[in-house]
Amino acid sequence: xxxxxxxxxxxxxxLRELTGDDDGAQRVAWTETWVIAKEWLSGKLAPVGVEEExxxxxxxWFTLRGASERALLIGGHIDSVPNGGWLDGALNVxxxxxxxxxxAGDGTPPVTVRLVSWADEEGARFGRSLFGSSxxxxxxxxxxxxxxxTDAGGIRWEDAxxxxxxxxxxxxxxxxxxxxxxxYLELHIEQxxxxxxxxxxxxxxxxxxxxxxHQITFRGQAAHAGSTPMDKRRDALAAAAKxxxxxxxxxxxxxxxxxxxxxxxxxRPGIVTSxxxxxxxxxxxRHLDGEKLAVMLQEAKEASxxxxxxxxxxxxxxxxxxxxxxxxxxSLIELADEAVTEVAGRSHRLPSGPxxxxxxxxxxxxxxxxxxxQSLRGLSHTKLEDTxxxxxxxxxxxLDRLAAKTIDRxxxx
Amino acid sequence: xxxxxxxxxxxxxxLRELTGDDDGAQRVAWTETWVIAKEWLSGKLAPVGVEEExxxxxxxWFTLRGASERALLIGGHIDSVPNGGWLDGALNVxxxxxxxxxxAGDGTPPVTVRLVSWADEEGARFGRSLFGSSxxxxxxxxxxxxxxxTDAGGIRWEDAxxxxxxxxxxxxxxxxxxxxxxxYLELHIEQxxxxxxxxxxxxxxxxxxxxxxHQITFRGQAAHAGSTPMDKRRDALAAAAKxxxxxxxxxxxxxxxxxxxxxxxxxRPGIVTSxxxxxxxxxxxRHLDGEKLAVMLQEAKEASxxxxxxxxxxxxxxxxxxxxxxxxxxSLIELADEAVTEVAGRSHRLPSGPxxxxxxxxxxxxxxxxxxxQSLRGLSHTKLEDTxxxxxxxxxxxLDRLAAKTIDRxxxx
Numbered sequence: 072x073x074x075x076x077x078x079x080x081x082x083x084x085x086l087r088e089l090t091g092d093d094d095g096a097q098r099v100a101w102t103e104t105w106v107i108a109k110e111w112l113s114g115k116l117a118p119v120g121v122e123e124e125x126x127x128x129x130x131x132w133f134t135l136r137g138a139s140e141r142a143l144l145i146g147g148h149i150d151s152v153p154n155g156g157w158l159d160g161a162l163n164v165x166x167x168x169x170x171x172x173x174x175a176g177d178g179t180p181p182v183t184v185r186l187v188s189w190a191d192e193e194g195a196r197f198g199r200s201l202f203g204s205s206x207x208x209x210x211x212x213x214x215x216x217x218x219x220x221t222d223a224g225g226i227r228w229e230d231a232x233x234x235x236x237x238x239x240x241x242x243x244x245x246x247x248x249x250x251x252x253x254x255y256l257e258l259h260i261e262q263x264x265x266x267x268x269x270x271x272x273x274x275x276x277x278x279x280x281x282x283x284x285h286q287i288t289f290r291g292q293a294a295h296a297g298s299t300p301m302d303k304r305r306d307a308l309a310a311a312a313k314x315x316x317x318x319x320x321x322x323x324x325x326x327x328x329x330x331x332x333x334x335x336x337x338x339r340p341g342i343v344t345s346x347x348x349x350x351x352x353x354x355x356x357r358h359l360d361g362e363k364l365a366v367m368l369q370e371a372k373e374a375s376x377x378x379x380x381x382x383x384x385x386x387x388x389x390x391x392x393x394x395x396x397x398x399x400x401x402s403l404i405e406l407a408d409e410a411v412t413e414v415a416g417r418s419h420r421l422p423s424g425p426x427x428x429x430x431x432x433x434x435x436x437x438x439x440x441x442x443x444x445q446s447l448r449g450l451s452h453t454k455l456e457d458t459x460x461x462x463x464x465x466x467x468x469x470l471d472r473l474a475a476k477t478i479d480r481x482x483x484x
Numbered sequence: 485x486x487x488x489x490x491x492x493x494x495x496x497x498x499l500r501e502l503t504g505d506d507d508g509a510q511r512v513a514w515t516e517t518w519v520i521a522k523e524w525l526s527g528k529l530a531p532v533g534v535e536e537e538x539x540x541x542x543x544x545w546f547t548l549r550g551a552s553e554r555a556l557l558i559g560g561h562i563d564s565v566p567n568g569g570w571l572d573g574a575l576n577v578x579x580x581x582x583x584x585x586x587x588a589g590d591g592t593p594p595v596t597v598r599l600v601s602w603a604d605e606e607g608a609r610f611g612r613s614l615f616g617s618s619x620x621x622x623x624x625x626x627x628x629x630x631x632x633x634t635d636a637g638g639i640r641w642e643d644a645x646x647x648x649x650x651x652x653x654x655x656x657x658x659x660x661x662x663x664x665x666x667x668y669l670e671l672h673i674e675q676x677x678x679x680x681x682x683x684x685x686x687x688x689x690x691x692x693x694x695x696x697x698h699q700i701t702f703r704g705q706a707a708h709a710g711s712t713p714m715d716k717r718r719d720a721l722a723a724a725a726k727x728x729x730x731x732x733x734x735x736x737x738x739x740x741x742x743x744x745x746x747x748x749x750x751x752r753p754g755i756v757t758s759x760x761x762x763x764x765x766x767x768x769x770r771h772l773d774g775e776k777l778a779v780m781l782q783e784a785k786e787a788s789x790x791x792x793x794x795x796x797x798x799x800x801x802x803x804x805x806x807x808x809x810x811x812x813x814x815s816l817i818e819l820a821d822e823a824v825t826e827v828a829g830r831s832h833r834l835p836s837g838p839x840x841x842x843x844x845x846x847x848x849x850x851x852x853x854x855x856x857x858q859s860l861r862g863l864s865h866t867k868l869e870d871t872x873x874x875x876x877x878x879x880x881x882x883l884d885r886l887a888a889k890t891i892d893r894x895x896x897x
Contacts, residue, residue, distance in 0.1 A: 263711025280710055284756055294862060296745035296768045297693055297837020298676025301735050303862070308746055309732065312725035319722065322714050332709035333721055334756045336763075341748040343697055343766040343804065350749075353756040355709045391756065424710020449707055449716070 072176020074471045076464035079169040083463070086111060086149075086165065087157040095454030096157055100150035100191035100202070101231045108149045108161075112188060116168055119175050121186075128206035128245035129190035129237045135171055137180040143477055144185050144255040144437070145170060145470070146204075146428055148192035155193075156260075156456025158463075162444070163258040164188045166467040170474050181482035183251065184474070189428045190237075197221070197228040204431035206242040207249055214239055249432070254403060254477045255439040257429040258470045260458055264449035265421055272462040273469050274419045275407040276441035279430040280330075280357035281364045281396035287314070287375060291384035293340055293348035305383045308338055308347035313378040314371070318354065321370045325363050328422050331356045331371070359396050359422040397430040400438035406480065407440045410473040414465055442469055485589020487884050489877035492582040496876070499524060499562075499578065500570040508867030509570055513563035513604035513615070514644045521562045521574075525601060529581055532588050534599075541619035541658035542603035542650045548584055550593040556890055557598050557668040557850070558583060558883070559617075559841055561605035568606075569673075569869025571876075575857070576671040577601045579880040583887050594895035596664065597887070602841045603650075610634070610641040617844035619655040620662055627652055662845070667816060667890045668852040670842040671883045673871055677862035678834055685875040686882055687832045688820040689854035692843040693743075693770035694777045694809035700727070700788060704797035706753055706761035718796045721751055721760035726791040727784070731767065734783045738776050741835050744769045744784070772809050772835040810843040813851035819893065820853045823886040827878055855882055 090098045090108045098108045109131055113123055121133040131149075134142075147163025167186040174180050190203030197220045205211040218239060220228040229239050261267075266274050291305035318331035335353040354371060358364040372388060379386035404420065411418035423430075423441065433439040444466035447457045458466075503511045503521045511521045522544055526536055534546045544562075547555075560576025580599040587593050603616030610633045618624040631652060633641040642652050674680075679687050704718035731744035748766040767784060771777040785801060792799035817833065824831035836843075836854065846852040857879035860870045871879075 261711060262708055263713070264707070264716045265711075265713060268716060282710070294677075295675055295837055295864065296743065296747055297695070297770050297839075298674065298678075298864075299743070299837070299862060300676070300678060300741065301732060301743060303677045303681065308728055308749060312728035315721055315725035316729075319714060328713065330709065330712070330714055332756075332759055334709055334751070334758050334760060335754040336721060336749050336751045336760075337754075338747070338749045341750075343745075343747045343768050345747050346745055347747060347749075355756050357710050424708055424712070426710075449712060451708065451711075 072173055074169060074173040074468065076169065076467035079165050079467045080460050080463045082115065083157060083161060083165050086161055091157065094154040096151035096155040097153060098149055098151040099153055099195045100193065101196055101235055105150055109188065112149060112164060112168065116171065119172050121171060121175065126245040126248055127237065128203045128242040129235055130203040130207060130245055131188040132248060133171060133186040135175050135180065135184045137183040139182045140251045141253045141481055142183040142185050142251045143474060143481060144187055144252050145474060146187040146189060146255060146257050146432065148189045148428060150191055150193050152193050152195045152452050154454060156451055156453060158260045158456055158458055159262065159451050160192055162260060166258050166470050169467055170471045173471055180478060182478055192428050201426065201428060201431055203245065204428035207245040208431040208435035209243060209246050210431060210434055211243060249435050249437055252437045253481050255429060255432040255437045256470065256473055256477065257427060258442045258444065258466055259427060260451060261443040261446045262425055262449065262451035263446065266419065266443060266445040267447065267449065269419060271415065271417060271419050272445050272465050273411045273415045274421050274443040275404055275411055276399060276423045276443055277404065277420050278359055278396055278398035279423045279426050280359055281361050282392065282394050283356045283364060283368045284391040284393065285354050286389045286391055287352050287354055288387045289350045289379060289384050291346065291348055291382065294346040296344045296346060299346060304346050306346050307350035307384050310378040310382040310384050310386065311336060311350040311352050314352065314375050317374045318371055321367055325358065325367050327358065327360060327363060329358045329363065329367060330424065331367065357424055361396050364396065397433050399433060399440045403438050403440035403477065406476045407442060407473050410469050410476060411442065414469040414472055442466065442473065485586060487582060487586040487881065489582065489880035492578050492880045493873055493876045495528065495578050496570060496574060499574055504570065507567040509564035509568040510566060511562060511564040512566055512608045513606065514609055514648055518563050522601065525562060525577060525581065529584065532585050534584060534588065538649065539658040539661055540650065541616045541655040542648055543616040543620060543658055544601040545661060546584060546599040548588050548593065548597045550596040552595045553664045554666045554894055555596040555598050555664045556887065556894060557600055557665050558887060559600040559602060559668060559670050559845065561602045561841060563604055563606050565606050565608045565865050567867060569864055569866060571673045571869055571871055572675065572864050573605055575673060579671050579883050582880055583884045586884055593891060595891055605841050614839065614841060614844055617841035620658040621844040621848035622656060622659050623844060623847055624656060662848050662850055665850045666894045668842060668845040668850045669883065669886055669890065670840060670854045671879055672840060672854060672856060673864060674856040674859045675838055675862065675864035676859065679832065679856060679858040680860065680862065682832060684828065684830060684832050685858050685878050686824045686828045687834050687856040688817055688824055689812060689836045689856055690817065690833050691772055691809055691811035692836045692839050693772055694774050695805065695807050696769045696777055696781045697804040697806065698767050699802045699804055700765050700767055701800045702763045702792060702797050704759065704761055704795065707759040709757045709759060712759060717759050719759050720763035720797050723791040723795040723797050723799065724749060724763040724765050727765065727788050730787045731784055734780055738771065738780050740771065740773060740776060742771045742776065742780060743837065744780065770837055774809050777809065810846050812846060812853045816851050816853035816890065819889045820855060820886050823882050823889055824855065827882040827885055855879065855886065
């Protein structure tokens with residue numbers, strides 16, 4: 072049975088019609104629309120003759136038994152953010168289903184091949200992402216916090232989980248799913264502008280960035296905008312403005328794909344007639360190299376202290392969140408490079424800024440790699456998210472090619 | 485009857501007890517507490533034998549008839565912001581009452597002397613300041629807008645005015661009060677740090693700053709903080725940060741007391757994972773020289789356009805408010821300098837950043853001058869507002885000295 076990439080693209084359109092509206096995709100995890108999407112996926116794979124099960128964390132697995140228990144995993148997530156795009160997550164699930172069909176059509180494979188649709192990658196309803204994959208990888212250590220989380224309507228997450236057949240205390244038992252896994256592949260839209268700017272349809276992902284996320288508060292003195300001479304001011308916004316510009320120099324100096332973002336700036340009292348007393352900003356720094364990330368953080372801290380001295384204000388840092396870089400498997404990266412080059416003529420290696428379920432699987436020790444397909448205008452998490460149909464088809468073909476190469480390698484031991 | 489500056493300071497304390505609470509002064513115009521303050525002032529001046537009247541705009545007048553109809557006016561405002569300071573406005577009214585007592589005690593003056601307590605200088609309840617003085621000066625051209633204004637509780641300003649005996653359509657008739665005015669004096673706390681930093685108790689005010697107030701919006705592109713390389717960003721905050729720093733260079737270049745303030749910065753979407761798409765800032769620029777103010781505005785506009793080009797974002801300006809500089813009377817400034825030098829040994833001329841009722845009177849063509857007394861730490865509009873008692877006493881003495889000199893000059897023709 073030959074691969075039909077066009078069928079996968081048509082099915083993505085079908086899923087969009089079924090679970091989206093004028094505002095975009097609405098497949099938010101632990102909702103009725105998400106259940107409809109999951110049942111739709113079951114229906115698509117039922118004729119293929121694969122075994123289906125849902126594990127203790129709500130992850131949906133489709134298994135094609137091979138000659139060996141050793142398993143190649145292909146994964147994605149069918150959940151979306153509210154008013155989301157049609158491709159984020161769903162692309163890999165639907166592409167993976169097509170690859171599974173192709174492999175099943177070729178007879179019993181030498182190794183077992185499994186498709187997993189991870190539960191709640193986005194964390195859109197309860198504000199904590201990677202639920203299903205972090206349960207399987209064993210990194211979910213915050214059950215107590217999860218238990219107390221509620222959605223905007225006050226419904227407890229634990230209750231919503233139970234309504235969907237998931238008992239929070241048993242979620243980590245999903246870890247057994249990774250027991251025989253020898254490789255994990257994930258295709259995803261890039262959600263960034265790099266491939267488009269290089270006019271490349273496909274790329275190979277080196278790993279996910281380490282992230283340092285901080286809230287930084289500068290405290291000066293409120294003072295009348297009319298009666299306070301410039302040299303008598305303690306302007307918190309001025310110090311923050313200097314930092315907003317300096318983080319770009321830090322990223323440029325560091326190189327290697329380093330990014331630093333000040334995404335929020337809040338001023339108090341925030342009125343036109345007063346010098347800003349307190350300015351609170353959010354800083355996000357990312358790098359694929361943990362040591363370079365640490366240096367970037369240190370440089371930002373030192374810069375903030377210098378600016379605070381210059382402006383006669385105080386500065387305080389509070390960590391919001393951090394994660395180490397997660398590097399993908401070198402030999403799978405090489406295989407992925409081969410597959411992409413065969414399909415698209417040229418490959419490019421790039422880091423992933425956003426986290427993905429793949430990072431959780433890699434943290435569990437399963438050799439992992441991801442493919443990126445070009446995103447138009449880098450847009451994601453919006454109904455404007457899109458990728459050219461011919462690029463989507465190429466991505467399905469590249470995933471299939473990579474799966475075939477990986478099966479060969481695993482089978483060869 | 486000799487001047488008793490200490491009595492004025494004691495009366496200010498009495499007013500504070502009567503109309504303040506643990507959060508500060510509560511003499512908000514068009515409230516019961518304001519009425520209590522006005523009645524307290526009447527009670528203080530009743531024994532002096534002056535005529536009292538309230539005009540069509542709610543201004544409270546105390547008139548000591550002199551040999552001539554030509555009148556010296558001393559003015560202030562007894563209203564405060566909520567949780568305000570004890571001195572802002574009230575100082576001059578109470579000091580003026582003491583000066584009126586002193587002059588009355590000396591017999592019939594050669595010219596008429598009048599104390600005015602302007603209604604609603606602060607505009608705290610309905611958001612529009614200088615109600616009474618702008619009615620008297622004739623610059624109040626926004627009655628239709630005033631009519632529709634409501635307070636936080638939805639009460640229409642026009643109704644609140646009527647409850648206090650003011651018929652909005654007749655407010656401009658208060659202009660008759662300025663008919664025979666030949667000079668206007670106002671004492672006020674500085675509300676800024678200049679005199680304190682110069683270790684001077686008193687200063688003479690040259691006029692009130694012209695003000696240009698704008699809302700500036702930079703529009704870039706929201707983009708994922710992890711997946712968008714630094715050189716692919718259109719960061720609205722970066723352009724705003726450059727402007728926040730540039731306005732200080734513009735003020736420094738312009739000199740002459742120029743001030744530029746960015747008091748508010750609002751970022752959207754304002755989340756840690758996204759480059760800022762829209763950044764809206766408020767810019768306040770002030771100068772005593774109208775031409776220099778116009779140049780400062782032009783320079784800020786050009787800088788914003790340059791930064792928008794550099795960051796590949798758009799920029800849009802919207803005027804919030806403006807007022808021309810208002811210069812006080814040169815010969816009264818000289819008299820005030822003499823009075824301050826006699827009382828404090830040294831004088832200093834400075835512009836006023838905040839507007840005052842005096843600016844309205846000056847706009848009406850009445851020769852005007854103001855005295856400033858040192859504010860501790862430059863604080864105002866807070867219960868922390870304060871001035872040393874010895875400086876308050878000096879300010880009462882200086883106002884009295886200035887009144888005497890002005891009466892002499894007016895009497896001499």
